[in-house]
Amino acid sequence: MGVFHDLSGSCKKMPAKLASDGKVEYQIALDEHSFALNDCIGKTLKITFPGAIHCIACGKKTKKSFSQGHCFRCMKVLPQCDQCIMSPERCHYFAGTCRDAEWGERNCMTDHIVYLANTTAAKVGITRASQIPTRWIDQGAEQALPIMRVATRQQAGFVEDALREHIADKTNWRNMLKNKAEPLDLEALRDQLFEKCVSELAELEDRFGADCLERLSNSTVVTLDFPVAEYPKKITSFNLDKIPEAEGVLQGVKGQYLIFDTGVINLRKYTGYNLNIQVLA
Structure with a gap:
C-alpha cells in the first residue's frame, strides 16, 4: 500500500477556508507542515498518537491537555482560557x-x-x-x-x-x-x-x-458546502487517550471532525498532541 502523505508533529486546529463557490477547503496541520485534505476523501487515513503532549502556549510537556491544548498552569493564568x-x-x-x-x-x-x-x-x-x-x-x-x-x-x-x-x-x-x-x-x-x-x-x-x-x-x-461523500448512520468516536490509533477510509470532513467509515474524530480535541498522520492508497 502506497503512502501519499506522512507527517508527524504537534497537532493544530485544521485550517479551512470558504471558496467563492461555497465549498469548504480543509488542510491537516502538524507543526509547520500541512497538506490539502479534500483530495484525500476516499483514501485511508491512519492517525497514531505516540504519547507526547506539549502545551501550545509555553511548549512544556504535559500529561493532560486543558482548554484545547494548554497545560494546567497556562489554563489557570492565560486570558484565552x-x-x-x-x-x-x-x-x-x-x-x-x-x-x-x-x-x-x-x-x-x-x-x-x-x-x-x-x-x-x-x-x-x-x-x-x-x-x-x-x-x-x-x-x-x-x-x-x-x-x-x-x-x-x-x-x-x-x-x-x-x-x-x-x-x-x-x-x-x-x-x-x-x-x-x-x-x-x-x-x-x-x-x-x-x-x-x-x-x-x-x-x-x-x-x-x-x-x-x-x-x-x-x-x-x-x-457552506462541506466535503462529505457519505454521512455515517451511527456515530462512534475515536479516543486517542484510550486507544492511540485511528484508521479508516475518509468519508468526509465537517466542523473540526474527520468522518471515517470506522468512526469519527474531533481533531481539535487533540491540539498539542504529537501525532503521526499517514494517507494511504
Whole structure:
C-alpha cells in the first residue's frame, strides 16, 4: 500500500477556508507542515498518537491537555482560557481584573458579530468579526447569517443571552455529523427573534448607548458546502487517550471532525498532541 502523505508533529486546529463557490477547503496541520485534505476523501487515513503532549502556549510537556491544548498552569493564568471566553457576559475587563488587559483589548474590546447558524437546527452564536467565516466552518454550519454587530465581546454575550431564551446556543454535534441540514429561513427567524426580544435589546441600548447594537438587516445568508461523500448512520468516536490509533477510509470532513467509515474524530480535541498522520492508497 502506497503512502501519499506522512507527517508527524504537534497537532493544530485544521485550517479551512470558504471558496467563492461555497465549498469548504480543509488542510491537516502538524507543526509547520500541512497538506490539502479534500483530495484525500476516499483514501485511508491512519492517525497514531505516540504519547507526547506539549502545551501550545509555553511548549512544556504535559500529561493532560486543558482548554484545547494548554497545560494546567497556562489554563489557570492565560486570558484565552478564562471563564469569560465561554461566558462572555461574565467579562471582568472593566473591573480591572482581566488576566491580560492588552490581550483583552485586542480580542474582546473589538467588533463582534451575533449570528444565526443552521447546523441541522437553528442556533445563535457570537464571534469576532475577524473570525467570519472560520467560526461557522468550525461549527459545521451549512447556513449562517450575521444579524448584529456590537463593539465588545461582552455586549455580544448579553445579546446572545437574550436571544437564547428563544433559540438554542449549542450545536448537537452528533446530528451535525449524521445529516445534511435542511435549509432554514434564517432571515425570517432573525426578524422573529428581534420582535420577541424588543425589551431586552432596548435595555442594552439604554445601558451601552443607543447606537451600541447595529442590526444587520441587509445581511444575506451564507451557504457552506462541506466535503462529505457519505454521512455515517451511527456515530462512534475515536479516543486517542484510550486507544492511540485511528484508521479508516475518509468519508468526509465537517466542523473540526474527520468522518471515517470506522468512526469519527474531533481533531481539535487533540491540539498539542504529537501525532503521526499517514494517507494511504
